[in-house]
Every structure is written in structure tokens, then in C-alpha cells.
Amino acid sequence: MIILIIVFIIMLMIDLPSVIRNGKKKILIAYGLIFTFSFTICLLLALEINIKSPLMFVDEFYKNILHFSY
Amino acid sequence: MNIEKSRISPLQFMFAIMCFIRSSSLLSSFFTPIVNQDSWLVIIFGMIVSLPVLWIYISLSKAFPKSNLIEINDLVFGRIGGKIISAFYLWFFFTLTALNLRDLGIFVGKSTMSKTPPVLIIIVFILLCAWAVYYGLEVVTRYGIVFILISSAILLLSFLVSINIMHRESFLPILNQPLKSYIQGTNIITMIPFGELVVFLMIVPYVDFKQKKLVRYFMGGFLLGGLLLLAVILRDLAILGNTLKYFSLPSFETLRIIRLFDSLGHMEILFAILLIILLFFKVTLLFYISLLALSYWLKIETFRPFILPVAALLVAYSFIMFESSMQQTAFAREIIPFFWPIFEMLLPFITLIVAYIRELPKKNREKEKEDVKV
Numbered sequence: 001m002i003i004l005i006i007v008f009i010i011m012l013m014i015d016l017p018s019v020i021r022n023g024k025k026k027i028l029i030a031y032g033l034i035f036t037f038s039f040t041i042c043l044l045l046a047l048e049i050n051i052k053s054p055l056m057f058v059d060e061f062y063k064n065i066l067h068f069s070y
Numbered sequence: 071m072n073i074e075k076s077r078i079s080p081l082q083f084m085f086a087i088m089c090f091i092r093s094s095s096l097l098s099s100f101f102t103p104i105v106n107q108d109s110w111l112v113i114i115f116g117m118i119v120s121l122p123v124l125w126i127y128i129s130l131s132k133a134f135p136k137s138n139l140i141e142i143n144d145l146v147f148g149r150i151g152g153k154i155i156s157a158f159y160l161w162f163f164f165t166l167t168a169l170n171l172r173d174l175g176i177f178v179g180k181s182t183m184s185k186t187p188p189v190l191i192i193i194v195f196i197l198l199c200a201w202a203v204y205y206g207l208e209v210v211t212r213y214g215i216v217f218i219l220i221s222s223a224i225l226l227l228s229f230l231v232s233i234n235i236m237h238r239e240s241f242l243p244i245l246n247q248p249l250k251s252y253i254q255g256t257n258i259i260t261m262i263p264f265g266e267l268v269v270f271l272m273i274v275p276y277v278d279f280k281q282k283k284l285v286r287y288f289m290g291g292f293l294l295g296g297l298l299l300l301a302v303i304l305r306d307l308a309i310l311g312n313t314l315k316y317f318s319l320p321s322f323e324t325l326r327i328i329r330l331f332d333s334l335g336h337m338e339i340l341f342a343i344l345l346i347i348l349l350f351f352k353v354t355l356l357f358y359i360s361l362l363a364l365s366y367w368l369k370i371e372t373f374r375p376f377i378l379p380v381a382a383l384l385v386a387y388s389f390i391m392f393e394s395s396m397q398q399t400a401f402a403r404e405i406i407p408f409f410w411p412i413f414e415m416l417l418p419f420i421t422l423i424v425a426y427i428r429e430l431p432k433k434n435r436e437k438e439k440e441d442v443k444v
């Protein structure tokens with residue numbers, strides 16, 4: 001987990017200066033959102049918390065509700 | 071808004087399509103156990119069925135020569151409708167990238183680096199892809215020609231050295247499977263490598279060709295790529311025969327049993343190298359397309375700051391998408407043939423119909439003529 005946090009801090013150190021230098025608020029907000037989402041998912045995975053795959057929702061929807069499958 | 075400033079040549083575009091299809095030879099085990107000795111026939115059926123799908127893509131590209139798929143959605147369905155439809159495509163592009171990334175991690179783990187954790191393989195690989203993506207489309211597609219030449223040379227070599235262990239009987243009996251198997255097999259092959267060519271709608275506007283030549287290069291790439299895939303299946307089938315269905319990596323096993331003289335064997339390493347090269351190309355292209363689509367969707371002029379966070383997200387996604395390879399194969403065989411058509415056939419077809427109902431291609435052409443006059 002510590003490795004993960006270090007990796008994300010390094011990522012921030014690489015990207016953030018250019019994002020701030022760019023000066024556009026929109027890019028900064030988008031970067032913040034994508035970074036937070038990515039970090040959250042990776043953290044959940046590192047903590048071994050079960051994240052349901054979106055493809056499994058599709059699988060259940062097709063098999064149990066639509067009854068569409070070979 | 072123009073995020074991608076570089077342009078690629080029509081040949082680069084054609085070889086990119088070939089490379090994209092050729093790299094799917096890893097996935098032959100999705101349909102070989104269903105149609106057994108008729109796997110080669112299913113590829114031909116798949117190519118025939120894919121022709122109208124390709125026509126939809128080409129028509130869309132011709133109708134909107136200067137717009138990529140995300141921009142086309144905005145033009146055809148309006149701002150909000152376009153955003154919603156593009157969000158689905160965005161998810162589809164990310165899923166394709168993560169799926170291929172996962173395939174690579176599993177393949178390398180199984181075949182060559184069995185003691186290395188897959189996460190390490192995937193991280194190193196995505197960093198390499200991120201490096202290529204940083205420099206844009208021209209760099210991503212530049213080596214397509216080289217990769218296709220290397221893969222074709224290895225394919226030819228494997229044909230030559232294995233000719234004495236090929237059996238004509240492996241193809242018999244022809245057309246002896248239940249009809250459902252052919253439909254399922256054709257459906258899988260149409261959706262998995264051929265239909266995925268929808269991703270190229272994102273890069274068509276950045277290819278330097280006149281519109282009349284679009285058909286030639288798009289179709290050329292598709293046909294040549296399909297023929298290469300057919301050649302791979304024919305070789306595997308001729309050598310492995312009915313045992314083809316028992317292997318998850320038929321080409322790997324084929325090259326494992328080929329022996330040249332008494333001393334030269336274990337040619338499967340060639341397959342491993344080749345596949346890593348081809349998957350590198352495919353993942354890089356898909357990663358680039360996902361980022362390009364994301365920045366067009368958010369209307370942001372650059373995708374470069376998002377490369378690393380998105381790469382981390384893709385690594386995580388590739389791990390959570392399936393619990394096991396068995397689950398992935400079952401999903402590919404049973405659900406993908408019904409699910410992928412939404413992105414590969416239905417949505418592009420609806421887009422084309424709505425565009426023609428709204429007479430957008432005509433208006434687009436008139437606007438272009440006015441721009442030229444000005």
C-alpha cells in the first residue's frame with residue numbers, strides 16, 4: 001500500500017507542474033477527478049476490497065434478465 | 071478543437087488495421103473449440119459478415135471526413151445526446167484496452183515468465199505504451215509496417231519448416247458441425263477482431279488521404295489482416311488437427327512441436343516475442359484512442375496529463391474485470407457476441423441513419439465547399 005501511495009505521489013510530481021503551468025482550470029479539475037478516481041480504485045484493489053466488475057453486471061443482465069446468451 | 075496535430079500516411083493506417091487484426095490470433099481459442107476443424111471456414115464467414123459492418127464505418131468516415139467518432143456523435147445527436155452515446159463508447163474503448171492488457175499479462179505469465187507476478191508485467195508494459203502514446207499518433211502507428219513484416223516472416227518460416235507435419239485429414243470432415251456452432255463461431259470472430267475496427271473511426275480524420283482512397287486502404291487492411299489470421303488458423307489446424315480445441319494458445323503449441331533438423335526446436339519463443347510485439351501495438355493504439363476519446367469528450371485540448379492516471383486505472387481495471395481466465399473465456403463465448411454489437415454495429419448504424427435523415431453529410435459537404443472558396 002505504501003508503494004502505491006509513493007507511485008501516485010510520483011505521478012503527481014510528474015504531471016501537476018505542467019497542469020498548473022497550463023493555467024486552464026478545466027484541465028486541472030479534469031485531472032483532479034481522473035487522478036482521484038484512479039487512486040481510489042487502485043487503493044481499494046490494494047486493500048483487497050471486492051470491486052464488482054462492470055462486465056459482470058453485463059453478464060448477469062444478459063443471462064438473468066434478457067436471457068440472451070449462447 | 072484539434073488535439074492531434076500529426077498526420078499518418080494511408081499505408082501506416084492500412085498496416086495499423088492489419089496489425090490490429092493479426093494481434094487477435096491469441097484469441098483463436100474463443101471459437102476453435104466451438105467449430106473444431108471448421109475454424110478456418112468461420113473466419114471466412116466472419117469476413118463476409120463483417121463487410122456490411124465495414125461499409126457502415128466507411129460511410130460514416132466519408133460523411134464526416136474531418137470528424138472523429140466523438141465529434142460525429144456530437145454533430146448527429148446534439149450536445150447532450152452525443153455526450154451520452156460517447157460515454158458508452160469511451161467505456162467500450164477503455165474496456166478493450168484493459169482486456170488486451172490483461173491478455174498480455176496472462177500470456178506472458180503463462181508462457182515465458184511464470185514466476186513474475188502478472189501485475190509487474192502489466193505495469194512495465196503499460197509504461198512502455200504510455201511512453202509511445204505521449205508522442206502521439208504518428209509514433210503509435212509508425213512501426214505497424216515493421217511488426218507486420220516480422221510477423222509475416224515468422225508465419226512463412228513456420229509454414230516452411232512444418233510442412234512435413236501438416237495433415238490434410240485435419241480439415242475433414244468439412245461442414246459437419248451443428249448449424250448453431252457456425253453461427254456462434256461467426257458471431258464471435260465478427261465481433262472480436264473484425265468489429266473492433268470501429269476504434270479506427272477515431273483516427274480516420276488524421277490520415278492523409280483523399281476520400282476515394284479511404285475504401286481501398288480500410289478494406290485492404292481488413293482483407294490482408296483477415297487473410298493473415300486465416301493463414302495462422304490453417305497452419306495450427308493442419309498441425310494440431312482435432313487436438314486444436316484443447317489448447318488455450320494453439321499457435322504456441324504448434325510452434326512448440328515444430329522441430330528443424332534434430333537440434334533446432336522450441337520455436338514457440340518466436341511466437342511469444344511476436345505476440346508481445348503485436349499486443350504492444352494493439353494496446354498502445356487502444357490506449358491512445360481511449361485518451362483521445364476522453365479529451366474530446368471532456369473538450370480539453372490535450373490528453374498528455376491524463377496518461378499516467380489513466381494507465382493506473384487501466385492496470386486496476388484489467389485485474390478486476392474477471393476473476394479467472396475461465397470466466398473471461400465464457401464471457402467472450404457467450405455474452406460478447408450479443409453485447410459488442412451494440413458498440414460495433416447498432417450505434418454506428420443508428421448514427422449513420424440519423425445523419426442521413428438530418429441531411430448532415432450534405433450540409434457538411436456544402437460547408438466544406440464554402441470553406442474552400444473562402
